[in-house]
Amino acid sequence: MGRPPDALPLLDIGLFATMSRFIGETIWRAAMSERVHDAVFWRATAALCLVLATSSFMNISAFPLFDHVFTYARDISVLVNAACLVAVALVASFRSSSLDSRVVNIAAIAILAVGSSGIAASFALQSPWLLVVSSCAVSAARGWVSVVVGVSLSRFSIPVIAQIVTLAFLGNCAFGYVAWLFPTSIGLLAFFAAPIAALLLAHSIAKPVFAEVQSSDSPADIAITQPSSFLALGSQLFVCLFFFRVAFGFSLRFGEVNGAPLGDFFSIVPVGVLTIATIASSGKLMKSDLLAQVSVLFVLAGFFAATISAPWAYAASASLLSCGNALFDVVGWVVLAAVGTRNVRASVATIAWGRGVSALGSIVGAAIGVWASAASLTHPVAVQLATGGLVLGFAAYALIGLKNFSFIDTIKGVTKVVDIWSINIEEASRVTLEQACSAIANRVSLTPREREVFEMLARGRDSFYIQERLTVSRNTVKAHVKHIYAKLDIHTHQELLDIVELEMAS
Known part of the structure; x- marks a missing residue:
């Protein structure tokens, strides 16, 4: 079963192939030849790419199939994913000694295997309860996988983290086109297999970090006498992650076709340019604050496009919002991993909380996107007013809430624990x-x-x-x-x- 024709992205395959070849050759000439034998680097890159690709396959291939059985299973499963991440963050913050990564890794692989089989069976049996239970189990395990992969990044220096993240996002763009252009069955199999592969690639890299976190006092207790060693759960960084993921959730569900998001071809352009610049400079040109400001412009333009009454408005809005979210998501992954690099004992709690808050933002944005799509035909003025409110709120947050905030200062503000x-x-x-x-x-x-x-x-x-x-x-x-x-x-x-x-x- 393939993608519905009207849901396919508008792209020129020859142009995409030419751009991909150009980006690949440029990156290789710039700096990749020096890392060709760095197996740990490539394992971490592949693991993060698979984590990102899992979300792409889920939104493009798996979730449209949910609608034929029980459409609300997709929202419930995303909520469970967020709840799992928040739970891991709280355990890592207050009871870190009870966090045995080896046991959880084994459990996650088993849950992913059994849950994936359950999802496939629910499609065949048209069973809503089996779909809800299986998808929630898979989502919870996927949450743990994203934490393990994020923690593995904290083993590298910040410039290397920037290279890994940008390469992973570029790879995810390629996987996105695989999801669009190949049969849904292939995308569904990739959705099942990718998180297991990511965990197998990353678990040994992250193992020393989990061991140190488990053997030391919990961050909440250490933070009493050393508050600057850990980011507070209410840090401005996490607020940023939430608001930008609201834009991402909106882009997924606004104007969707047959339960699938509108195709996005253009996000590979800013991601490709950023990857070339990052690799060419060995990660030293990754300017988190500047990237965040550029992503704000894309998001504002995307929300503005959603208010236009034109046939191309939905596609333009989705593309602009996707570009903005992709750039900011790069910033988010780099900053979360960099904080872990500054203080290893904070890495698990920081990454889990950051990804959990991001998932909650996606849920809110998706709900707004569904409402806007449904109301656009019957109450277009209301949709325009609501979207205008989003533009105003996002602009106000960018101008006022982020006025004195710096991602670079946030990273530098985290200090190593003094034993x-x-x-x-x-x-x-x-x-x-x-x-x-x-x-x-x-x-x-x-x-x-x-x-x-x-x-x-x-x-x-x-x-x-x-x-x-x-x-x-x-x-x-x-x-x-x-x-x-x-x-x-x-x-x-x-x-x-x-x-x-x-x-x-x-």
């Missing part, structure tokens, strides 16, 4: 340390309880020790640390130690 056993200040005599702490406390007017907490921090104590020693709650310790840092005008535990060492030296 208790690496602190040299313990070598000092007790009297000298107490004198230094007392002098600093007097200078910044610390309260008696803050002085106690400050001295324990200066000795490298963690939040558990402080809670037990002072018989206070976790939130009380967190409040004291926040006040101490504010009075000292610092942001990290390392800065506190440096201040104390400097005082002792003087």
Whole structure:
């Protein structure tokens, strides 16, 4: 069974082949020859490409088949995917010792195999309940796969991460055309097989990171005394991911044909240009903030095109929104992995939370897109007003919400965790340390309880020790640390130690 003719993208196969060959040759001449024997690099690239391609095959090949059995199964499964990612993020943040990646990897492969068989059987039996159960199981396992692949990227330097991500997105563009031009059955098989292949490629690369996360204290506890080592769950980065994925969800469902999104050929152009620039510069020309601004322009243009009453408006809107989302998704993957590089112990929680928030944004955008498509024939003015509201809201967020936000600063703002056993200040005599702490406390007017907490921090104590020693709650310790840092005008535990060492030296 093939793609419906009216849903095929408008493209010239010869032009696509010529562009693909040009991009490939340019990338190879620029820098890829030096990585031809780097197996880990290519495994990580292939794994991320397969994760991205899974979404393409799902939206283009699998989801249209859901509509023949139970259309709401697609929305339920995406919601379960988001819930799984959020659950992983919370476990990694608050109970990281219970996160055994080996057990979860085995379970994920088994669930993907059984769930895929269940989805295929539900199509044959026309069984809604089997489709819902199987698709939800596959979506949950896919969520875990995306975390493993994202964590594997944190093993590389930031410039290398930029190269991996851009190459993976370029490969995903090619897979998108496979999904459009080949029979639906091939796309469905690829949807089943791609996440398993991605997990097999990435699990060994990510294994050391998961081991470190599991063996260390949970990020939520470490963040009490070292808040700058981890991104808060309400960080502006995650808000950005949510809003841009709203645009992505809208582009998938606005003007869809037979349950499939409108074909998009043009996103390969900005992605191809970005890939060439990134590879040619060995990843050093990846300007996250500039890319985000360019993606905002594409998204605004896409929403604006949706308000135009013309035959080409739906296709133009989908293409522009897809271009904007593709560029920002590149930024999102690079930034999430880069944060993990800066602090490995934060990588699992950061990537899982980021992808979970993105999935929630897709659900919201898809709901708006479905409503807009259904109402466009009966209430065109209402659709134009609603789309205009999206344009205004998105522009307001870009101008006001992102005014003082920088992706680069967000990455640099994450600091490495300072381990208790690496602190040299313990070598000092007790009297000298107490004198230094007392002098600093007097200078910044610390309260008696803050002085106690400050001295324990200066000795490298963690939040558990402080809670037990002072018989206070976790939130009380967190409040004291926040006040101490504010009075000292610092942001990290390392800065506190440096201040104390400097005082002792003087």
